[in-house]
Amino acid sequence: MTREWLCGSKTPVVWGVRRQQDQSSRSGSLAKNVVTCDCAKVAIELDGAPFISTECHCNSCREAAARLEQLPLARPMLERNAGTQFVLYRKDRIQILRGRDLLEAFRLGPKAPTRRVISRCCNSPIFLEFQSGHWLSLYSSLWPAETRPTPQLRTMTRDRRDQLALDESVPAGTLQTWRFYAKLLAAWIAMGFKSPRICIGEEAEREKTTRK
């Protein structure tokens, strides 16, 4: 089984074996869900449930939103409390069904290790990817409001400035940060410490948000 979105020659083979073992031992593996950009030219299939959903309050997410919203975006990146909500999936549970060529990456600076991927067709936020990360943080706005996963915890609340006060509905703080890292590590262990690359159409990654 090959996964066309994976770059490189070795990973897909290893990955296929891994997935088959995985599916035989996992209940609920049949639950597949498809999320799309606003105009539906980009579609991503998700296998099973996310390993966590979060609301990030870091400065980078806020800065990225401020810059990318100039495009303007089809869907907002920020919540009213200035947090960015993500749904995290292991990369081996994600398949880009269509529109890969329409994906474009933005970085906050030329050497920034993190890329935020937007659809060129309609400027929908799609995902955030840390360099060499084994997971993708999909923007929650890909889900319709009725099925959107609720954040299980907040991260980086130290970075908050004078925004609207946070409600108590979602836990935050040091313990939650450790819980978050534990979830990331557990996902990586389950993946056999692999970090597949995600290929997108537009690799001309720019620090500016204006398209020429």
Ligand SMILES: [Zn+2]
């Ligand atoms: Zn679109």
Ligand SMILES: [Zn+2]
């Ligand atoms: Zn963030």
